[in-house]
Amino acid sequence: MNSFLWPTPFQNVKNINKHAILDLIRFTPGGISRVEIAHRMELSRAAVTTIINDYLTTGIIREAESRNGHSGRPAIELEINPAYGYVIGIDFGATHLNMLAADTSTRILAEVEVAVDIQNGPEACLAEANIRLQELLLKAHLELKDILTIGVGVPGPIVSEAGMVVAPPIMPGWDHFPIRDTLQKQWGCPVSVNNDAELGVLGEWASGAGRGERNLIYIKVGTGIGAGLLMDGQIYRGVSGSAGEIGHLTIDENGPMCACGNQGCLEAFAGGRAIALQAQQAVQQGQRTQLVEIRPVESITAKDVAAAARRGDLLSQRILAQAGAKIGIAIAGLINMFNPGMVIIGGGVAQTGDILLEPMRQTVQRRSLPAATRATRITTAMLGRRSSSMGAVIQALTITLHQVAERKEVVAAQVTP
């Protein structure tokens, strides 16, 4: 028997089984039958039947084709009804904006990705988001009134109750700006604002590389570096929402200055801006590289470095390899401390592939406890640049679907004979 340990009294949540069954249906690819639900939840088939009938009448789930097993009556697979409604997932990166439109069954209907600098401040960025949302809706053949909920990700520490960021290192002008309230008023539907790395781990867990893994770390390597933590099946945020902020781990006390004010932070070694800066300095020093073609020197970006590295530019490859090794140090620490089942590397810089990942893996191997490393697989994000926006979709669906699940079914008035 596993030991009990609920040091904190259980938060009062009604209809636990109803909600759990809904999630079981949502997150089981290919559908799941009533018996299987009963088995997995340790409930009677009768109990499952009544709950499922309730969901069927609301239209939130539907019966799919029955998959015939080996013998006996074939089971009817249950799945989320895609036609129930639609949601939007938005990811504000430091330099990009990614938007997805999805139906209730998490199928992507349309995507929009544009370059937007988050340093332009909240008003400009949210206005841009509004324009792009219209574009996305047009592509998906939807209207704003069809949208049930919108999930939003931003690259900074969130106070989720307030729907805003506090003291974000790479979002100047956004501190305490009421992101959720502004968008909710602008669009007239529920909006949920979350940290992008957190949404990344959610997205990869629900429909990416981390399916079924209860202890998962998603590392977003972009302009900033942050980690989203899924621990024992729950997203972990810490006491003030800044858990997983690994971008400002000190890697070398005598390292380069970081935007946060400290010295030798991981981000100052391996963040997108740091990679660009190193390349620019190398060009100015006259080192041999394909990057000299880019003018002015200050316009060289991490993307350029990645592209040059893929074309065989040695300097670019060396810069990325060094960045990978530094990230590896942080990951080794994460693995020793968290002992996760999987680490997923995502974000713009990570799309460089093995040039960054190979030195990273080597550093992890060399620096972490064999006992922990053996249990941990390290992969790249399956959803690529869509990890976080997909997480935002999942989050939006979670809100919508569980709200429906809470609603008591209105039974038609019975006429006494």
Next chain:
Amino acid sequence: MNSFLWPTPFQNVKNINKHAILDLIRFTPGGISRVEIAHRMELSRAAVTTIINDYLTTGIIREAESRNGHSGRPAIELEINPAYGYVIGIDFGATHLNMLAADTSTRILAEVEVAVDIQNGPEACLAEANIRLQELLLKAHLELKDILTIGVGVPGPIVSEAGMVVAPPIMPGWDHFPIRDTLQKQWGCPVSVNNDAELGVLGEWASGAGRGERNLIYIKVGTGIGAGLLMDGQIYRGVSGSAGEIGHLTIDENGPMCACGNQGCLEAFAGGRAIALQAQQAVQQGQRTQLVEIRPVESITAKDVAAAARRGDLLSQRILAQAGAKIGIAIAGLINMFNPGMVIIGGGVAQTGDILLEPMRQTVQRRSLPAATRATRITTAMLGRRSSSMGAVIQALTITLHQVAERKEVVAAQVTP
């Protein structure tokens, strides 16, 4: 509204409220009344009454004196009945063995502490534990048959279902030894084996410096260095039980060799054995220190260094300060990654006090994100060397009390008139 997120179907646990109420009573100092329970659990007073009456008839709890508030009928405080029974908590350190006897209300009745080297292997250590248990029982005026459950802590990664350690870095000869089964046979009562740092965080949370804190890290600095993690009110072990094993974080790739085979591990800088080794080498090099008095040089221990430092020995102070700074690096990492509300420093070496702690605090301050550090208090263990054995007591009580709570109350047969 907080977002739902139960990605994994809820584990089937019956009588959640019954168990939660029991824990609420256990972990509320000074008792708690029925109304207050109803309020905290969001249950009706009537529901609480029936559950409480059930517990009262089993004798697991009792009514204490009523505390009169301001007006109205005074509430009756409920508390665990100390006379319900007794448990034992045992902590195997690397060099010491600490045992506590406690009643059901966590009051300590007796303590035994002896020097035992864990390197003597399981048979010798468990035999020694048996001898000392008799001594403890004698002191507490108890007999073995009075003991309900025994909790045991060991300094290595545990497979809790199996009750044994796997690949422990500092427990030669213990790998896969059936600790729980051996002790259970030896003593004839349920035995629970857990990691010592894990028990440390439990002990400090329940009756030490970490009361009421849902996100807590306990760091045990002794021969080995390990952390126990309490996250969102639950002990976190990771996928293979090695979460919190910070002793083998790489601090400096070119640092001294560690017993684990890697180079520059935290333990190789700041563990008890490393501190002793540094002192021995300094003496051999003829450095000025009070430690020259100890002969042979090889017998100098970390305890000697701590004692000399307190007496003003500069070399010893420098060694400890350097160790503190290295531990600070690891703690800064923990704070950035976990964003805990509190970090508690315990274990033998930590009892040195400010000589170790001050440089540690400074390093943490310098190396971690202000946003996270501001939310984190850093303290020393309130229970001192008893953190883990107290945790073992708590764990033993958890098992016993919740077992009683599971039992259906046998209602006396009703006689129909």
Next chain:
DNA sequence: ATAATTAGTTAATTAACTTGACAAAGTCTT
């Protein structure tokens, strides 16, 4: 065609909880 097997439903029962009334035990007001 019949037996065996597995899936889902129905009706009766059970257990945990809520609701609302009420008794119990105090303080506060005049």
Next chain:
DNA sequence: AAGACTTTGTCAAGTTAATTAACTAATTAT
């Protein structure tokens, strides 16, 4: 000091989510 007020705890009746056990439904195996 008497009554008003307040708060705690209990009781009885009703509600709801679940179980149990029998039953129907739809398929494969013989």
